[in-house]
Amino acid sequence: MDAITVSNLTKDFGDVRALDGVDLSVEEGEVFGFLGPNGAGKSTTIDILLDFVRPTSGDVRVLGMDARIDSMSIRERVGVLPDGYHVYDRLTGRQHVAFAVRSKGTGDDPMELLERVGIAEAADRPVGGYSKGMKQRLVLAMALVGEPDLLVLDEPSTGLDPNGAREMREIIRGEVERGATVFFSSHVLEQVEAICDRVAILDEGQIVTVDTIEGLRTGAGATTELAITVDAVPEGAVTGLMTVPGVEDVTTDDRLVTVRMGEGSKSQVLHELERAGATVVDFATRETSLEELFAAYTEDEDETGDRDSVEAGEATAADTVGTVADGSADPAEVAR
């Protein structure tokens, strides 16, 4: 049985079609990332899963139950971190979690959950004084009440610093190990990469693609860029590098050699440089960021897969720096 099944879902708000024939299925036990630019319809889809909003047409089943008719039973088994929520400023963190515990009729200890999300020390303070990140942790704690079978997290890393985002991912992993399914939406794509089994990209109310992160990279013709600093660029190094399998382009600028490659061995590139007589001082890799992949998928169809559009997000992409001693760095590790 799928944790979530959405078939041919359409939602109109007046004249505006927010969702247009969305099909989606999330398997039990997987971490499913729901991507898309702001306004693509991610929150509307989640709102429909939870019966906050009613579909114009289509069939939506959560944990095998009808999202409208069985909404109460669904919400008993689902933990939710909604988007655009507001907390009760005058109530304390502990009161919030206790309210969730009472509402779900479970025996959880509110303090234990607050400790898990790292805000136990603020448990008895009114949440009006919490930072955005603390509120996000608090609502996550409320979502974790009752060991839900499914976690629906709408933009969970909003307001979290990198450390908070890492802790959020650790909690999500813990929940998956326990057997929960996780469905979360995000437009902060680097964070999706670190944790998702599969992702769907939604754009203008339609599913553009559903795939693994790897699959997305291949599909969009992703490349890796190596920025290698050497003591001096030897004669003929560029020609030599071009012969390395996978290398598509080489440019040099003073002591910096920039190599763009698709599938291929990075160490072979370094070996080739050293063979030509250069000493590698430092190097950095930059994979096509999800941001760029994303742009490739969500821009106009005729541009999809086009190299120019893949590179469009260069200015915003996070460069990943490693040293020779460390070998190549995984961008996701640095994002943590």
Next chain:
Amino acid sequence: MSFTAVARKDFSDARRSRSLWVLSGLFVLFTLLMTYLYTVVPELEGADAAELSALGLLGFIAAPATLFVTLAAIVVCYKAIAGESESGSGKLLLSLPHSRFDVLAGKVLGRWLVLVVPVVGGLLVALVAVFTLGIGFPAGTLEIAGFDLPAWPVVYAGFVALTALFALVYVSLVVGVSATTASTSKAAALALGAWVVLELLWDAVPVGLVFVANGFALPANLAALPNWAAFVSLLSPSVAYSHAATGLLTDSATSAVPFYLQGWFAVVILAVWVVVPATVGYLRYRAADL
């Protein structure tokens, strides 16, 4: 049914805000002021202070209490659901397994408690004042289970219960209004509009109907409205409340008037007022996209 969890959260929220304490303080002050006026005004008019009675005091309190209860209900309740929808806390609330009925019922219960605590507290203070000032209750007795018991505690409790019911009417009305919209300013405007119609303009409705029924002319004796017009007048919650209070506090023989003008029927009218606006609000809320 999880509405008690919603009510409890709502009440804790109000307890943490100042509204509960401000209202309680105001209502206690109000009853003390009324008690004082009740003892002073007859003296000014040269009447015999011995005519003062505790039941008379309650009757004296009843009319201005409607003003306090209705306005306090609007302040306490207009944001009840519209505020949650507007701010987004409604999403947090409905992420948990509460039906929209639970939310509405919990809000009515929670906000009603916020209103009832000051009202009961104020009326208790009035009771203490009655004993302190030596106004005293009438000596009548009731026979309950073979015992002759003083009647006044029953009447007093009945008055408190009736006032609590009246508070519930307005809480239900304003929470019902609040459930029809996701805009708190719209909810406030609708609630105030309802208040103006029911509290300020309603007196004109039966007179207007009599005027129309009389061939667009006022009848010779305006004071004696026909029974049906008196009934229309009773449809306003505060008129119904005052009417029921009068029936309770004064031992008037009422067999001469038709049943729909008797005190107990005014209680039925109040009960209908509790159910109808909340139901209308619920139906709108149930169908709404948050």
